[in-house]
Amino acid sequence: MSAAPQALIAEVTHRCPLHCVYCSNPLEMQAARNELSTEDWSGIIRQAGQLGCWHLHLTGGEPLLRRDIGELVRAGRQSGLYVNLITSGLGLTRERLRLLVESGLDHIQLSFQDSEEEAANMFAGVTAHAQKLRVAEWIREHRIAFTANLVVHRQNIDRLREGIRLAEQLGADKLEIANVQYYGWAIRNRAALLPSREQLRASLPVIEAERARLSGKMRIDYVLPDYYAKYPKPCMGGWGRSLLLIDPAGRAMPCHSAGVIPGLEFPNAAREPLQAIWEQSAAFERFRGEEWMEEPCRSCERKEIDFGGCRCQAMLIAGDAAATDPVCSLSPQRFLVDDLIEGVHVGKSNEQEWVYRIDPVGSR
Amino acid sequence: MTAREGRPVLKPGCRLSAAGDVLLIPEGALRLQGPASRIVEACDGTRTVEEIVATLLKQFPGADETKVSQETASFLNRLSERGVLEFV
Numbered sequence: 548m549s550a551a552p553q554a555l556i557a558e559v560t561h562r563c564p565l566h567c568v569y570c571s572n573p574l575e576m577q578a579a580r581n582e583l584s585t586e587d588w589s590g591i592i593r594q595a596g597q598l599g600c601w602h603l604h605l606t607g608g609e610p611l612l613r614r615d616i617g618e619l620v621r622a623g624r625q626s627g628l629y630v631n632l633i634t635s636g637l638g639l640t641r642e643r644l645r646l647l648v649e650s651g652l653d654h655i656q657l658s659f660q661d662s663e664e665e666a667a668n669m670f671a672g673v674t675a676h677a678q679k680l681r682v683a684e685w686i687r688e689h690r691i692a693f694t695a696n697l698v699v700h701r702q703n704i705d706r707l708r709e710g711i712r713l714a715e716q717l718g719a720d721k722l723e724i725a726n727v728q729y730y731g732w733a734i735r736n737r738a739a740l741l742p743s744r745e746q747l748r749a750s751l752p753v754i755e756a757e758r759a760r761l762s763g764k765m766r767i768d769y770v771l772p773d774y775y776a777k778y779p780k781p782c783m784g785g786w787g788r789s790l791l792l793i794d795p796a797g798r799a800m801p802c803h804s805a806g807v808i809p810g811l812e813f814p815n816a817a818r819e820p821l822q823a824i825w826e827q828s829a830a831f832e833r834f835r836g837e838e839w840m841e842e843p844c845r846s847c848e849r850k851e852i853d854f855g856g857c858r859c860q861a862m863l864i865a866g867d868a869a870a871t872d873p874v875c876s877l878s879p880q881r882f883l884v885d886d887l888i889e890g891v892h893v894g895k896s897n898e899q900e901w902v903y904r905i906d907p908v909g910s911r
Numbered sequence: 912m913t914a915r916e917g918r919p920v921l922k923p924g925c926r927l928s929a930a931g932d933v934l935l936i937p938e939g940a941l942r943l944q945g946p947a948s949r950i951v952e953a954c955d956g957t958r959t960v961e962e963i964v965a966t967l968l969k970q971f972p973g974a975d976e977t978k979v980s981q982e983t984a985s986f987l988n989r990l991s992e993r994g995v996l997e998f999v
Contacts, residue, residue, distance in 0.1 A: 553939070601933065601940045627928060629935040654924045654937045692924020692937040720924070720994070721937070766994060 551599030552825060553784075555628070556792040558803060559588065559619065560608040564637045566672030566903040567660065569698065569733035569740055572608065573806050577795040585615040587817040589622040591793060594821040596626030600791070603628040608795070611638035617650045624651025631656065633696075636682035637675055644685050654692040656723075657682060662697075662709040670702070672903040683717035695719040700727045700740040707750055711757045715765055722765060724754070726772035730804045730859060736901040741891045747775055774884050778849060779856025779872035786834035786858060791825055799824045801831055804859045808868040834858050839869055843877045917998025919963070919987050920956030925995045927951055936995050946971065950983055951990075956999050960984055 561576035583591075592603060603623035610616055611634055623630040631654040632647065659679060661667035667676040686693045695714040699707065707724065714722040727733050727740050742750075754769045761767065773780060783790045783802045792800045797817035805811060811833060814824045825831060833839065837850060844855040855861075856872020864873045864883050871878040925936045931948045934941040943951060946967060953963040964980045971979070990996040 601928075601935060627930075629926075629940070631937070653926065653935070690923040692922070694937060720922070 550788075552595075552791040553600065553789045554602035554604055554791070555592065555595035555600050556604045556606060556790060556803070557588065557592070557619070558606055558608070558792060558794050559583075559610050559613050559616070560795050562612045563608040563635070564612070564673060565609070565635050565675060566905060567698075567732075568670055568672070568736045568901045568903060569700065569727040570904040571728065571731045571733060571803070573731055573804055575806065576608075581796040582613075583795065583797050583817055585618055587797065588615075588619055591797075591816045591821060592619065592622045592628065593626045594816075595791070596623075596628050598822055598825065601629055602631060604631045604633060606633040609635055609637060611643075617643075617646050620647055620650040620652050629653050634658070635671075635675060636679045639678075639682050639685070641685045641688075644682070644689070648689045648691055652691055654694065655686055656694045656696055657686070658696045658698065659710070659713070660698060661703050662706060662713040666703060670698075680717070683719070687718045692721075693717075693719050694721045694723055696723045696725065698725055698727060699742075701742040701746065702740070704742045704746050704750055707753045708757065711761075711767065715761060719765055721768065723768045723770070725770040728770075728773060730807075730863070732902075732904045734863070737887070738891050739901045741774065741888065742772065743892055744775060744888075747771070773857070773860065773872075773874045774888055776874055777876045779853050779860070779875045781853040782857035782860070782872075785854035787825075787831035788835065788854070791821070799828070799830070801834070802857075802859060805830070807859050808862050834869070841869060841871065843875075843879075844871050847877065916959070918956050918959055919954040919991075919996050920999055921951070921954055922995055922997050934995065936993075941995075947986065950986060954987070954996060960987060 560579070560582055561572055562579055595603065605616065605619060610632060620630050630652050632652055633656045635658050657679060659667065660670040660676070664676040668674050695717060697710045697714065710724065711722060726742070729737050733740065754767060758767050787801045792803050793816050794800060794803070797815040798813040799816045800813050811830045813830050814828045816824060837845065840850065840855055844850050856875055858868045860872050860874065861870040862868040865880045870880065873880040873883050875881065925934065927948065928935055931952065932943055934943055934951055949967060949970060950963060953966055960983065964983050967979055967983065968974060968976060987996060991998065
């Protein structure tokens with residue numbers, strides 16, 4: 548029997564006004580016409596509360612594109628959940644934010660593509676930065692937690708200090724600086740986005756110094772790019788171990804990119820009870836625990852720390868979802884990652900050539 | 912503002928669960944045991960640590976005053992270090 552999930556990640560829509568070059572949503576997105584109704588979502592959220600979840604993360608796409616987002620916030624709060632909204636800030640007004648807070652919003656995570664307006668709008672493929680600055684001001688009118696999320700990559704990792712100053716000026720409680728992870732659309736632009744080892748090395752003392760300077764004022768989380776890690780990340784806190792994700796059409800998944808793994812069937816949470824999905828479904832059982840592990844994971848002392856790393860990355864790079872995450876220095880396939888890094892940095896890439904994510908699902 | 916003279920209050924985005932046994936925070940949740948829920952409940956920004964201790968002593972008659980005082984202060988400091996609580 549598995550322990551209750553800690554959080555329900557509700558990906559309420561895949562629609563998004565941004566066209567980020569590193570969009571992490573799956574390549575095949577759910578169309579608007581397949582999105583669950585307010586009633587379906589409310590029912591799922593209620594069940595998550597009963598199941599013992601603590602947090603509800605409302606995310607997307609851009610969750611504000613759903614007109615019923617206030618009702619979903621209220622459903623979360625009424626189900627005893629801590630409600631977090633992960634947003635670009637587009638679609639928010641001062642009044643709409645006030646209503647969300649009144650409905651029970653606890654925490655807002657606002658994304659930034661850069662500290663400089665021109666660059667930020669370029670990475671997002673849309674004019675968005677100025678609106679985000681306004682949203683940050685409105686957030687500080689309320690007693691809710693405010694996390695700023697800054698996405699970094701080869702084109703802007705040399706300007707970390709400016710990004711940190713921006714979050715500080717905006718009054719964020721916490722800044723999460725995340726290097727792009729290579730899933731979904733980001734793989735397409737990997738050659739233009741993956742930082743060099745030197746850039747990464749230079750970023751560490753900056754983070755350290757700024758953390759010390761801002762101690763007690765603003766916390767800074769720094770997520771390194773997997774490809775340069777010695778050991779893999781404990782992806783999703785372990786498969787089917789602490790997080791339960793529902794996609795816009797109701798498909799229950801252990802991780803939002805799990806669709807890249809062949810042979811998995813995702814049960815629909817609008818039709819099947821959440822508890823049965825979490826405890827018994829084949830998709831959640833597939834990589835739970837250690838039975839599925841191969842060597843070197845099986846006998847590794849770190850298997851309870853990183854749970855073998857990321858199954859989707861094993862699939863995407865090594866072609867086998869049950870393999871050790873190839874970013875791990877102990878993986879016999881680590882050379883594949885090293886080849887990728889080398890391929891990117893030995894002259895082949897043209898920094899200006901990248902592909903924006905055009906929303907293929909539109910607002911149908 | 913130091914812990915000695917300040918009045919503790921939960922930071923924005925931190926609150927007790929409806930049942931009162933879990934402190935919900937942006938990154939997760941802290942399970943509260945024994946008198947910890949009572950202490951957190953009392954952190955409403957109007958009471959000093961000394962006043963919170965006095966309330967606790969009324970709720971748990973017979974408890975060792977020095978021990979309650981020390982443990983409350985150290986618990987509140989830990990929450991403050993975690994960024995969950997501030998002194999106003």
